Amino acid sequence: MPVTKKAVQYLLGIFMASLLPLSTSVATPLTAERQATLEHLLIQDCGSCHGLRMTGGLGPALTPQILADKSRESLIATVMYGRPGTAMPPWDALLNEQDATWMIDRLLQGVTP
Template sequence: MTRSLFSRWAWGAVLALSAGAVWAEAPSPGPQRVEALKHMVRQDCGSCHGMRLTGGLGPALTSEALAHKPPEYLQAVILNGIPGTPMPPWSAMLSPQEAQWIAEQLFQGFPEEHRSAH
C-alpha cells in the first residue's frame, strides 16, 4: 500500500471511530430541516457527486456504491471532509445528527426533494 493510500485509510479509520459514539443517539431532524437537507444534498453534494449522486468529481453516493462502508465512516466524512481531496468538512453547517441522517438516507437510497407547486 502506498504511503498516500495508507494515510487516507488511516484518516478514514480515525474519522469512523470518532463518529461512532454519536451514531446510536441521533434524533431525526424536523420536517422543514429534512427538506432543507434533501435540497442541500441534491444541490451542494450533487455538484461534485453528480446530481443523481451517481458520481462525478466525487464518487457515487448510491446505496450500492456505499454498501461496503460503515455508516459511521460516512457520517465522519460528511462532518470532517477528507484531507488532501476536494471533499470539504460540513461540520460548520451540519450537526452530527444531521450528518447521521444524511448517511442513513444515502444507505437507503437518497430521497428526491419534495417540490411544491407554484
C-alpha cells in the same frame, strides 16, 4: 517504520468516527423542516460534485450499491471532516453529527431528485 501524515489523518478519522455512535444515539429526532433542508442540501450541494442522481461527477458515485461495503461511521466522518488532499470539504461548520447521520442514511436508501 516512520508514521506518515496521511496515516495519522486516517487513524484520527477512525477514532473520530468511533465516537459518533455515542453522540447520535441519544439525539432527538430531526424536524420535518430540518429534514427538508438536509434533503435540499444533499441534492443541490452534494449533487453538484457527486451528480444530481449521486451517480458520480467530480466526486465518486454515492449510490447504495457503491456505499454498501463502507461502514456507516466512516461515511459520517467523511461528511463531517472531509477528505484531506481531495475536493471533499468538511461540513462540520454547517452540519452536526445527527445531520450527517441522517444524510448518510438517506444516501444508503438511495436518493433521487
